[in-house]
Each structure stands twice: as C-alpha cells, then as structure tokens.
Amino acid sequence: MSETSRSQAHLHRDTPAGTAAPAGQRGFGARRTALGVSELVQAALPLIAEWLPTQRWYAGKGRPITGLTPVVGTPLQVGDPALLHLLLRVEHAATAGAPHGDLYQLLLGIRSQGPADIEPTAVLGRLSQGPYDGAALYDAVHDPELTGRLLEHLATGDRFGSLSFRRTPGSGLPANLPGRASTAEQSNSSVIYGTSYILKLFRRIHPGTNPDLELSLALSRAGSTRIPRVAAWFESRLERAEPATLGLLQRYLPEAEDGWELALDQVGRLKGDPSPGNFAIEAHRLGRATAEVHRVLARSMPVARLDRAQTRQLATAMADRLDSAVAAVPGLMRYRAALRSAFQQLADAHPDGMPVQRIHGDLHLGQAMRTPHGWVLLDFEGEPAKSVAERREPQTALRDVAAMLRSFDYAAAHLLAGGPPDPELAHLAAAWAQRNRTAFCAGYTAGGGTDPAASPELMRALEIDKAVYEVVYEARHRPSWLPIPLAAINRLALTV
Numbered sequence: 001m002s003e004t005s006r007s008q009a010h011l012h013r014d015t016p017a018g019t020a021a022p023a024g025q026r027g028f029g030a031r032r033t034a035l036g037v038s039e040l041v042q043a044a045l046p047l048i049a050e051w052l053p054t055q056r057w058y059a060g061k062g063r064p065i066t067g068l069t070p071v072v073g074t075p076l077q078v079g080d081p082a083l084l085h086l087l088l089r090v091e092h093a094a095t096a097g098a099p100h101g102d103l104y105q106l107l108l109g110i111r112s113q114g115p116a117d118i119e120p121t122a123v124l125g126r127l128s129q130g131p132y133d134g135a136a137l138y139d140a141v142h143d144p145e146l147t148g149r150l151l152e153h154l155a156t157g158d159r160f161g162s163l164s165f166r167r168t169p170g171s172g173l174p175a176n177l178p179g180r181a182s183t184a185e186q187s188n189s190s191v192i193y194g195t196s197y198i199l200k201l202f203r204r205i206h207p208g209t210n211p212d213l214e215l216s217l218a219l220s221r222a223g224s225t226r227i228p229r230v231a232a233w234f235e236s237r238l239e240r241a242e243p244a245t246l247g248l249l250q251r252y253l254p255e256a257e258d259g260w261e262l263a264l265d266q267v268g269r270l271k272g273d274p275s276p277g278n279f280a281i282e283a284h285r286l287g288r289a290t291a292e293v294h295r296v297l298a299r300s301m302p303v304a305r306l307d308r309a310q311t312r313q314l315a316t317a318m319a320d321r322l323d324s325a326v327a328a329v330p331g332l333m334r335y336r337a338a339l340r341s342a343f344q345q346l347a348d349a350h351p352d353g354m355p356v357q358r359i360h361g362d363l364h365l366g367q368a369m370r371t372p373h374g375w376v377l378l379d380f381e382g383e384p385a386k387s388v389a390e391r392r393e394p395q396t397a398l399r400d401v402a403a404m405l406r407s408f409d410y411a412a413a414h415l416l417a418g419g420p421p422d423p424e425l426a427h428l429a430a431a432w433a434q435r436n437r438t439a440f441c442a443g444y445t446a447g448g449g450t451d452p453a454a455s456p457e458l459m460r461a462l463e464i465d466k467a468v469y470e471v472v473y474e475a476r477h478r479p480s481w482l483p484i485p486l487a488a489i490n491r492l493a494l495t496v
Helices: 003-011 037-054 144-156 211-221 259-271 279-300 308-328 330-349 398-416 423-446 456-477 483-493
Strands: 065-077 082-092 101-111 123-126 136-139 163-167 179-181 189-193 197-201 230-237 243-251 304-306 354-356 368-371 374-377
Touching: 037 065, 037 082, 037 101, 037 123, 065 144, 082 144, 101 144, 144 163, 144 179, 144 189, 144 197, 144 230, 144 243, 163 243, 211 230, 211 243, 211 279, 259 279, 259 368, 259 398, 259 423, 279 368, 279 374, 279 398, 279 423, 304 308, 308 330, 308 456, 330 456, 330 483, 398 423, 398 456, 398 483, 456 483
Parallel strands: none
Antiparallel strands: 065 082, 082 101, 101 136, 123 136, 163 230, 179 189, 189 197, 197 243, 230 243, 304 354, 368 374
16 A cells, blocks of 8 residues: 555544534534544645745755655544644655655644634644635644643543553643643744643654653653653554654743753853853752763663774764765864874774763753752753664763763853954853863762763764764854854864
C-alpha cells in the first residue's frame, strides 16, 4: 500500500466514540455529528502550504514545498469549535545535505467564527469548500478552550486509534484548566496550564521515543529534583516504526529564572561596575546540578566504554565535521591544521578508550532554570540537527560540560555586541567568562563528575567540536555573531 493510500485509509476513520456534537450545537457542528476528516484535510491543504513556511519551528525554510501527504488525521473534538490532530508529511525540493521530507504535527482548530484575540500568525485562513465552507482554520495551540481539551485527554489516558495519551502513576492531573501558548520562540510549541503544568508539543516528528521524554522519565522515576517531573505524554504508533513521541507534559516552574537571562543581566552590569555580583557562585551550583544529573543517568540508563578504535573513530568524526565546516566557512582554513592536531591528541591521550553514558546533549544556559530550591535542567532532546538515533547514543559526559563552557563565552560576548571596539570592556568580558567557566568545572567536580582538568585533550577537542558547529550555524543564520565562535577557535588553536 502506498503512503498516500495509507493516509487516506487513516483519514476516513472519522469520529472516535464519545465525541459527537451536543444536541442543539450551533454552527457547522450542528450539521454534522462527525468530523469529516478527509474532506476537511483536503480543503485545508492549500492553506497549510502557505502557512507552514512562516512558522518559527518549520525546518524547511528556503526549500520549496513539492508535496503534502496527510499521514494520520484524528478528531479530538467535534462541533463548534472542532479540534483535529494531523500528522503531515512535507516534501521539499532536493537540497544538498538536507532531507527530502519531514513529518510534522499540527493541531488544527475549526470555528464557524474565528477565535477572539488570537495571534495573527496562528490563523491559516478560511476554508472555501466542503461542509466547513467559510469556517476559520487556525493553529489550535493558541485556543485556550481546545488546549484545555488536550489536557483532558492526557488526564484520562484516552486512546484514539494510533494516538495514545499516557500519564505517570499518581500524577492526579486536573481536567479543567485552559492552556495558554508560550510566547518564547523555539523549535517546538509550548502550552502553559495555570501555574501547574507545561506541555511541550514536538512539531517535527521522528519515529521512536524522543530523548526528552526518555531521559526525563528516567530522571523522574529515579526521584531526581534537577528536572521538572513528568506528568504525562502522548504518542502515535506509525506503521512499521516505533511509537513517535508527540508531546510531553511536565510540572511548570513559575518562580524559576532563566539561566541565560540571569547571566546576561550580570554581564550587562559590567559596563557600570567591574564587580556587579558574584555569578560564579551560581555557576558552581549549576556545575554541581549537572554532575548530579549525570550520576543519576549513569545509574538509570545503559553505560558503555569506547575502546581504543572507537575513541579514534570519535576523533575522526570530529575531524570530518571540521573539514565540512571549512568547506562551508573558508575563514576556518587557517586553523584547520592546528584543530586536526587537537583531535589527533585526543585519540593519543586515551589509548584505553573512555566511558560513555546518556547525557543532555545540548546543554547551555538557556536550558537551565534557577528555582528557589536550586538549578533545574530542561529540554533533553539533544542537538536538533542530529537524528533521534544519534541523540540516543551514549557519549562522554564531558561533552555537556564543554557545551556549557561555550555558553558562558556567548553570554560574555553580549557585552561587546553592537558597539565600537573597547579593549577594557573586552578584558572584563573575557575575565567574567573565565571566572564562571572555572567555577562551573569546580562545581561539576565537587558534585561527583569527572574532573575536566584531568582530561585536557578531551575537553579541548570537545570545545573545538562545539565551536566548529557554532561557526557553521552563525555563518548561515546570524552572520553578525560569527566573531564569537571564531574567537574561541582562535584561542583554542593557540593551545595545541
């Protein structure tokens, strides 16, 4: 059976039991007690094709859409308003190094009258054919009534065909909270329920358990206080594949402060006061929290040890990524020999291999929140550019440490952005970064993590690898920020 045929077979499985429109329901819901999924999706596809490329989380920017294939459509509420859950395959024009197609999750709201006070970017338009002719079609993430319906399904553990809602034992979820869309720009969408819960909706869907759910569940079950506890999640069982994680509901931390914003506030004060406060205390505490998370993951998840050949493969992979980066950003060429030498030194320094385990995979200050009870880590998805299989591979725990060190550099560099060269300010920024890098490593060691100072070749190689990734990212997306990772490359090359 072709993908299109499979799609249509799913789409004709209309309304689940118990979702008929109430008697007397006005609007288009009064004319139908079942949501005509196939007709609705076909009418919506032209609007979806125009709307998708405008969304922050859409990964196909710059590549024309060549096809839209509905995979599974599931009505979660009928009537007026109606709520349709849709998994949609988006095909793109071929581009070097980019996949030809991606699977996306959409939550579509349908109302005879458009919802009040909705963000203009959430509106797809008006349907122009079928039984829903003239109805407003929009991103239901921005509709508190419909996101409240989603929480009800999570609270009761409902199942609709291939779509399953699951909750952790004893979570005691309320079923009457409307949800408000988070305004933070990110690669997913988040819905906040009062001051109690936050639901992350994964937009770009991959088969298999998302690492964020996998690791958050492991940490929650182990009793870790360094993450928001998992309350529920939902998933879809795609044909011939593992169930794909679609959403993750966790405790909300209304009193928490974003680590990135805290760091920028401290850095900003350097302009008027060379000693604006000791953020290094917080950096030390964050290091301890990171080590605690690593220790729990090592106890709760499989661990392994790279042998000598695998360690050399690790160094070779870093060198290959460098060569690709040099091709994309020629300014890296003058550092190539020194950086490749650093990777070779990594392989030579670990003839007996090294231990590996599950880690955060994309740790930075924006993934850490300071609460009244200490630091909490968020978003265990790993690097979005990597496949789910790659993100689930055990890695050296010091990769997370190196990533956080790069984050301190980025925070310090904000002090110099947009202004004329200022050697004194540059010195203060560099000193701030180094002070907090040192404090973080000390806290990590005190918390039971491997002492970064005991593995200088590994730490240098990991930080170079991260900075090379940053160079390519900034060159493509934020050219004005390119000097930040290039400065790190220059500094690290001089240490080889």
